[in-house]
Amino acid sequence: xxxxxxxxxxxAAICVALAQxxxxxxxxxxxxxxxxxxxxxxxxxxxxxWGVGPGLLSGLVFGFLQLTLxxxxxxxxxxxxxxxxxxxxxxxxxxxxxxxxGGVFYGMVLGAFGRFLVHFVTGATVWAEYMPESFSNPWxxxxxxxxxxxxxxLAACLVVFAVIYxxxxxxxxxxxxxx
Numbered sequence: 648x649x650x651x652x653x654x655x656x657x658x659a660a661i662c663v664a665l666a667q668x669x670x671x672x673x674x675x676x677x678x679x680x681x682x683x684x685x686x687x688x689x690x691x692x693x694x695x696x697w698g699v700g701p702g703l704l705s706g707l708v709f710g711f712l713q714l715t716l717x718x719x720x721x722x723x724x725x726x727x728x729x730x731x732x733x734x735x736x737x738x739x740x741x742x743x744x745x746x747x748x749g750g751v752f753y754g755m756v757l758g759a760f761g762r763f764l765v766h767f768v769t770g771a772t773v774w775a776e777y778m779p780e781s782f783s784n785p786w787x788x789x790x791x792x793x794x795x796x797x798x799x800x801l802a803a804c805l806v807v808f809a810v811i812y813x814x815x816x817x818x819x820x821x822x823x824x825x826x
Contacts, residue, residue, distance in 0.1 A: 655697050659705045662689035666709050667716065674803065679777055680730065681766070681796040687738055687804050691755050694742035695819045702739025706758075710735035729769030737761025751808055751819060759801040766793040 651659075670686035690709055694702025714731035740761050741754025770789030782788040 651701055655701055658696070659693060659701060659708070662693040663705055663709045663712060665689040667712050670713065670717065675796065675799065677792065677796055679774065679792075681793060683796050683799040683803060685800075685804055685807060687755070687759060687762070687800060688807060690735065690738040691741040691751065691758050691804070692815070692819070694739045694758065695745050695751050695754050697742065698745060699739055699742035702742040703736050704739065706736040706738040707732065709738075723773065725773045726769060729765055729773065734762050734765040734769070737765060745819070749812075751812060752805060755804055755808060756801065759797060759804070763793060763797040766797065 666686045666689040669688065670684050672684060674683040676682035686709075690702070690706050693705050710732045713735065714727060738758035738761070741751070741758040743757065744750030744754040747753060767786075767789050770793050771785045774789070774792075775785035778785055778788045782791075
């Protein structure tokens with residue numbers, strides 16, 4: 648990973664803070680955690696602008712911030728690790744699409760899918776004991792539970808990206824090189 652410039656670190660801090668604020672605006676919240684928010688937007692925008700490494704790091708920092716400020720649902724250290732610390736880091740994979748036309752959309756889908764996978768595995772392995780009796784398979788339950796809010800969050804973020812894409816297009820990939 649190239650050395651991170653002061654500008655990169657400042658933008659990361661702003662995007663993580665903005666993601667935290669957007670995380671408080673919940674359009675829908677499930678009873679055991681998980682909600683439909685736009686909190687993924689700033690992390691994905693940062694990753695598209697600065698690349699995979701800084702994007703993964705900003706996602707990890709955001710997950711830690713979620714853990715320290717919002718930890719209302721946890722079923723032990725496995726849940727803390729999966730649902731908070733590791734779940735938001737894959738949003739940084741959006742940086743793989745920096746030089747691709749419309750890459751912010753592909754990056755959003757990849758980042759959200761990576762986040763979903765972490766929540767999916769954690770849900771099927773850690774949260775299975777809280778599964779309703781109407782489900783017999785914890786993997787199906789986790790798919791339905793996590794797919795519901797992650798799918799809606801992804802759709803909301805894609806709609807917002809569609810609206811802001813044209814004005815922000817020239818700012819998405821950084822122009823200067825890291826020194």
